[in-house]
Amino acid sequence: MNTRNRTIDELERRTGHQFKDRSLLTRSITHSSAVAPTRRTENSYQRLEFLGDRVLGLVVADRLLRDNVGANEGGLSRALNSVVRKESCADVARKLDVGPALIMGQSEAKSGGAQKEAILGDVCEAIIGALYVDGGIEVARTFIEKHFAKYIKGGTDGRGDAKTSLQEWAQSKSLSLPVYVEVLREGPDHAPEFTIEVQIEKHVSATAMGKSKKFAEHEAAMNFLIREGIWSEDDE
Numbered sequence: 001m002n003t004r005n006r007t008i009d010e011l012e013r014r015t016g017h018q019f020k021d022r023s024l025l026t027r028s029i030t031h032s033s034a035v036a037p038t039r040r041t042e043n044s045y046q047r048l049e050f051l052g053d054r055v056l057g058l059v060v061a062d063r064l065l066r067d068n069v070g071a072n073e074g075g076l077s078r079a080l081n082s083v084v085r086k087e088s089c090a091d092v093a094r095k096l097d098v099g100p101a102l103i104m105g106q107s108e109a110k111s112g113g114a115q116k117e118a119i120l121g122d123v124c125e126a127i128i129g130a131l132y133v134d135g136g137i138e139v140a141r142t143f144i145e146k147h148f149a150k151y152i153k154g155g156t157d158g159r160g161d162a163k164t165s166l167q168e169w170a171q172s173k174s175l176s177l178p179v180y181v182e183v184l185r186e187g188p189d190h191a192p193e194f195t196i197e198v199q200i201e202k203h204v205s206a207t208a209m210g211k212s213k214k215f216a217e218h219e220a221a222m223n224f225l226i227r228e229g230i231w232s233e234d235d236e
Contacts, residue, residue, distance in 0.1 A: 011101045015127065015143060019134050024048070028126035029098065031113060033105030045126035052129030055137070057084050059144045063152055082161040083151040086121035087215050092147045093120035094211070098127075112190020117212040162221035162231075166198070169230055176201050178224075180217045183207065196220045203228070 099114035184195035196216035206224035210216030225231040
């Protein structure tokens with residue numbers, strides 16, 4: 001067995017599903033840069049990403065509806081949007097260690113495509129799409145409820161997105177809106193790591209690190225909310 005097949009085998013195990021059609025999993029991790037221009041639509045992850053995005057939204061919306069009896073449409077929509085984000089999808093992809101399995105063109109690979117937030121988020125959605133096509137909605141649901149559990153719990157608890165929650169808290173206290181400052185960038189251009197500081201008047205700033213600015217901003221906001229007792233650390 002060659003290294004590529006072994007890597008895909010390991011990824012398949014981490015999804016928790018044995019594919020009847022392994023080509024679906026392979027396509028879900030194939031970037032358009034690795035495919036001839038005339039075949040990119042059908043042979044890259046683009047179509048599966050489109051499907052997976054909708055499946056993710058459906059499963060999360062159904063779960064939120066069942067877990068939030070009496071919640072109104074506005075609250076459910078905010079909770080849904082806090083879960084179904086590129087940042088959360090990219091985080092799931094990293095935990096699955098999708099990067100080493102990605103199939104992409106040489107130029108994209110050299111530019112650090114396997115660490116890019118947008119690509120990782122897209123691939124996570126494509127994997128969900130592949131799971132749905134191969135195994136149906138219950139296979140996709142099992143994967144989503146396992147790997148997005150902490151995001152769904154955050155939505156169920158009414159916490160929503162950390163940055164939005166922090167902004168709403170600041171407004172409720174008649175404080176200026178949070179300001180996010182990049183205080184450090186380390187690592188090579190293709191795989192940078194950012195340190196972000198969130199600043200709010202009359203309060204000590206909070207910092208966090210992440211593979212993208214958006215993720216680090218989210219983590220910094222979350223750290224601030226936990227430190228100030230607005231969120232519980234147990235619900236992180």
